Amino acid sequence: MSERAPVPPSDRRTFVSKVAAVVIGGLVTVAAPIAGLFPILDPLRRRGETRGMVRVTSFASLPESGEPRKFPVLDTLVDAWNRTENVPVGSVYVQRTGENSVRVLNSVCPHLGCSVGYNAAGHGYFCPCHKSSFTVDGAIADPKSPSPRGMDPLDAVVKDGEVWVKFQNFRKGSPERIAV
Ligand code: FES
Structure with a gap:
């Protein structure tokens, strides 16, 4: 019967860091272009603005x-x-x-x-x-x-x-x- 060798803590930290980097990188990749569209789309949201007095x-x-x-x-x-x-x-x-x-x-x-x-x-x-x-x-x-x-x-x-x-x-x- 073979026993698995315990994973060293430093390897575990590296794995968690890599996963976090992938998740954060993905969020930034998706969010940045969407945020960039707001200044472009904003006037379109204001198109129906009515003039006041x-x-x-x-x-x-x-x-x-x-x-x-x-x-x-x-x-x-x-x-x-x-x-x-x-x-x-x-x-x-x-x-x-x-x-x-x-x-x-x-x-x-x-x-x-x-x-x-x-x-x-x-x-x-x-x-x-x-x-x-x-x-x-x-x-x-x-x-x-x-x-x-x-x-x-x-x-x-x-x-x-x-x-x-x-x-x-x-x-x-x-x-x-x-x-x-
Ligand atoms: S424009 Fe014709 S009467 Fe005033």
């Missing part, structure tokens, strides 16, 4: 008479891998309607997209391109106006004395207000 002016800058004022809208644009601050995306008319409330209208004509002007003498808006006219609250003033709908109202809040607007464009030439 943007500050357009202070409430104090609006005439107490309720006459609208036109302001540019600057927003942060995010595409797949770029983020650009303060990009002009449009303009709005802001009108003080109360102690802490405003009405905001997109300044683009819903007919074909010309820029609508405000006529202080006429207390309303007028589009010079095809002569659509709108009341101060944005409704169609003259039934002969070619615009298929009134001016587009936008969500807005007054917070800490600043006017914040959720800017949005809508499909032109459509009676329905369809966000684009």
